[in-house]
Amino acid sequence: MGRLFWKFFFFIAIAQITATFGVGVLFWIENLERNSHSSEIDLSPPASFMIRSAAATLQFGGAEALRSLINEGREHRLKLYAVDENMKDLMGREVSPKLVEEARAVLKTEKGRRVVELVKAANGHSYLLFIPAPPEEFVGPGGPGPGGREPRRMRDRGPQPLFFPSMPIVVAMVASMVFALLLAWYFSYPIRHLKNAFAQAASGNLDLELEPVMSSRSDELADLGRDFDAMTAKLRTLMESQRRLLHDVSHELRSPIARLQVAIGLARVQDKDKLEITLERIERESVRMDKLVGELLTLSRLEANVPGSMEENIAIQPMLADMINDASFEASANGKHIEGQIDCPVEVKGNPELLYRAIENVLRNAIKHTALDTTVQIHTQVDEVNKLLHLSILDRGPGVPEDELNSIFELFFRSSRTKSNSSGHGLGLSIARRIVEAHNGFIRAANRKDGGLRVDITLPFMADEPAKGQTLDA
Structure with a gap:
């Protein structure tokens, strides 16, 4: 378990716990609000219908008609109060002042105008009509009463004990952890x-692979x-x-050295007549070594992508004419x-010396x-559509085995057909390939059907071309 693991764990756990605690507090506040606004007045639709009926009975039938209606409601377990301005119930029952105050408070609300009514009767008294919230009732096999098992209606009759949802928060915290x-x-x-x-790679071991370990994943870490x-x-x-x-360079330098x-040893013991030959x-060997070192320096510059200025406009036709001459x-x-x-x-953008x-x-x-x-042939072809210059150089040499065609542009490579009589170092074509690629071109080789080797160089040229050129035979 590293430091990153604990950072992930800590911040994720803090976020989860904070969210859980916040939700728990919201539920607790909602419960507190609900308990503080619980009503002892029946606000149900049946109560609203009963109150409107009682108000109509009192208004058009008088107090006696309302008494009859209240008596009938007792048989259906409905407890309707009609309290006058002197806090006296029409049926002579005791009424809690707190219940009357709450009924008057409910009357002032928009909803209370349907479940609480204030009606002025013919006898000059004004009666406040309301129905208290019924106690918890159950309906079971034995009918209404404590013996029932199935809840019928739950009503708050007053402030209930408040509780903080500690158990849900604890469970959520454990799950969050x-x-x-x-x-x-x-x-x-x-x-x-x-x-x-990365530690293994830093120590020099580059054989460790992560693909087997992360093959089951399909996220950015697997891509990494x-x-x-x-x-x-x-x-x-x-x-x-x-x-x-390094091996090839040391091998190439060992022979001339x-x-x-x-x-040098012979020069010390030879007479003056043979000294000139030595x-x-x-x-000759020093020139050979100097040439090898020069080619290696050029190759090093190309490998490091520092070929010099590549912004000059190179007129290809005059360059080829001078080269052929x-x-x-x-x-x-x-x-x-x-x-x-x-x-x-055409003109090519790049470095004229390197090209x-x-x-x-x-x-x-x-x-x-x-x-x-035999004759070495040089042909050019201009592709006006794709803005490409195709240059082909063809010889009548022994050619190259087919399996070596892609290798002749590698460092220090010498074909098996020319190795015995070759005096080069195997760097010329490697340097040529890197220079051509630095000019956004490509080079390839192929054997000619009637003998010899064909090397094709393709270079992109600039859109603006100079005047029509000429054909040169040398």
């Missing part, structure tokens, strides 16, 4: 699991548990990727060719793997 206990446990139970899961599982899964993937990256150490090897020298030196068919007078590097990485990768005396 139990309800507060269950509700507090219902909320705090999954939160305790969440607390434990599923979000926690998704978060830990993502963290596991990132940490595994980080470990793999080892060759540098060997070259120094060239040292220079530069790459043609490298391709022709190796007995390969480049053919560019570009007609894309140039991404496309160049794909292009140089195609030049490196295409066969001798």
Whole structure:
């Protein structure tokens, strides 16, 4: 039981107890009000009918006719009083002054005008007509009387003993405590699991899952548990990727460092004629390491989402034309060719340096793997409807196994078909993918039916386009 449990329990219990006590006080006040306003005068509809009949009898038949009516009412257990201004009953009965005062008070009310009447008779006296509230009567198998079992009418004959509803309040308080206990446990139970899961994650254990514990729930706490599982899964993937990256980087750096150490050792014992060859090897390995470190720094910037300014307008067609011209020298030196068919007078918003590097990485990768005396082709297509630029780079290399097509854009990946003769680090296509995605585009690869690899880059372009471009063959 943690602090949150007791906070839930305390506040819920206080709310329930306050509500219960308030309802109990309201009932008690209502009972007090009802007792303070209880009447000793019969206010029922039969009493109203009897009073009107008596008033008509007294007014039109006189006092003797009313006496006869009262005598007849005795047989039906009706006790009607006719009291004059001298507090004397027409039948000579004793009347409580308090009862007469209450009858006069009732007469002044709207309801009392129907159950109490003040009639002036022919003999000059004014009679107050009313019927006292009858005592409790019961009707049972033996007729009216104490022996009956079934209640017929209950009337207050005066102030009743007041009571505070302590027993209902006690029962309601106990029920509130139990309800507060269950509700507090219902909320705090999954939160305790969440607390434990976060503590485990903080200590490095990301294998704990909350889905089995909260699978029976369908509330926001269950959603929080599923979000926690998704978060830990993502963290596991990132940490595994980080470990793999460190392993791959150390592996890639170990080879050139080892060759540098060997070259340095040879330089110390070699004569001056062979020293130049050794120094060239040292220079080559240092350039290789510098290139690797540069690619890793670029990749780190992209992974951290800090690629620099992404608000420049990039004219794609001039960029591709310069890129093709530069790459043609490298391709022709190796007995390969480049053919560019570009007609894309559009502009892309982003970082020109990064985007140039991404496309160049794909292009140089195609030049490196295409066969001798073959041509690397570059095609563009503009989708005016969806405002998308499609750029395709095709080579005549060995291609990639189908099960590796989705992996060639991963860090340090090298295809099984090109691993033996590859001099790269497996970072070029990874960097290209991240740069393209930073420009809200996507990149994919597919094998060509007649041999070679096709890499497609799709980028969104700006709505306002420059003038019509040109087709360039290089």
